[in-house]
Amino acid sequence: MHLHRIPVNQNHNSQGKKNATMWFWLLVLVGFYFLFRWYWYRQILQNLTDKYVLITGCDTGFGNQLARQLDGRGLRVLAACLTQRGMEQLKEATTQRLQTIILDVTDTESVTAAANWVKQQVGDRGLWGLVNNAGISLPLAPNEWLMKDDFLKILNVNLLGLIDVTLSLLPLIRKAKGRIVNASSMAGRISYTGGGSYCISKYGVEAFSDSLRRELCSFGVKVCIIEPGTFKTFMTDPKHNEESFQKIWNRLPAEAKESYGQGFYIKYFKVIRNLEVMRNPKLTLVTDCMEHALTAVHPLTRYSTGWVAKLIYVPFSYLPTALADFLMSLM
Known part of the structure; x- marks a missing residue:
């Protein structure tokens, strides 16, 4: 065989x-x-000129840039500013379509008045878009250096103010089957040393947005989260951060200063100054994501923007905790 x-x-x-x-x-x-x-990703809605969008925090930074950007696209922008000066400057840079209002998101009476004003503006159409952009970052310092009022100052703007504005406008957003775009941060993914209540507030924004997205899905409302890295805005200005940090250090008890040591103080100051190198001046990287969340047929749930976000914070957020802690300590 x-x-x-x-x-x-x-x-x-x-x-x-x-x-x-x-x-x-x-x-x-x-x-x-x-x-x-x-x-x-590239499918964009039609008839954008019929859609009303309210943006908070339009005095400077992302809110100001987005208001001008959407106004240029022909949307009906309702820009909420904290100051009269910010409102006047924005009006000078935009068309007559854009309407402005003074809004302090920490003041419930101001929020209620703004909600009534928005209702008059949009009529039966409802509110297509709400961009919760208003936010602050100071005071920033190690948690032990801060007092309860320091935490409240940031939480009242970044989280509780955002929630108050959103809840007051939800009926109008449901009516339009619109969009809610919440400005979070990479600090809402991974906390850093000395983040104080800023990190806490952004984790809260992420949690609120996630629950809201699931609750409103059946109404046709979409909720999107923007997670910028480090950009060149007033919030990341090293000069203001240094001044705030100096004030907190000066008020510390002698025991705390001795425990942390002058070396820690100097090292933290260097970190603040090094932020200047990381600050991205191209704000449109963020506002383009906000615009996409408002105008795309299929917006994303999360938009992480900037090289700091994509190369550092997003990868770090998926690492084992011990490894992430080690790498963050090096930074």
């Missing part, structure tokens, strides 16, 4: 062809996925 032996090279060639075919179809599927995602 003679056995027919298949050459080893023939088996090897056959396996090689199978592997090549498998990789070919895998690349096709990956290419199709990215092509579909690109097409899905």
Whole structure:
């Protein structure tokens, strides 16, 4: 009886062809996925000129840039500013379509008045978009250096004010089956040393946004979260951060100063100054994401923007806690 032996090279060639075919179809599927995602991402709503959008914190920074940007696109922007000066400067830089109002998100009476004003502006259309952009970052310092009022100062603006504004406008947003865009931060993904209540407030924004998104899904309302890295705005100005940090250090009890030491104080000061290198001046990276969340047919749930966010904070947030702690301590 003679056995027919298949050459080893023939088996090897056959396996090689199978592997090549498998990789070919895998690349096709990956290419199709990215092509579909690109097409899905680029679909923009029609009749944008009929849509009203309220933006908080329009005096400077992202809010100011977004208000001008959306006004240029033809949307009906309702810009809420904290100061009269901020309101006047924004009016000078935009068309007559844009309407402004003074709003202090920490004052419930101011929020209620703004909600009534918005209702008069939008009429039966409802409010298409709400961008909760207003926020502050100071005081920043190690938790032990802060007092309860320091925590409240930031929480009242970044979290409780955001919640108050959102709840007051929800009926109008539900009516329009619109969008809620909440400005969070990379500090809402991973806390850093000396973040004080800023990190706490942004974690709260993330939690509130997640629960709100799930609650309002059946009403056709979409909730999006913006997570910027470090950008060149008033909030990240090293000069103001240094002044705030200096005041907190000066009021510390002698025991606390001795425990932390002058070395810690100097090192923390260097970190604040090094922020200047990391501050991205291109604010449109963030406002383009906000605009997409408002105008896209299929907005994303989260937008992480800037190289600091994409290369540091997002990857760190997925690492084991011990490793993330170690890497953050190096920074």
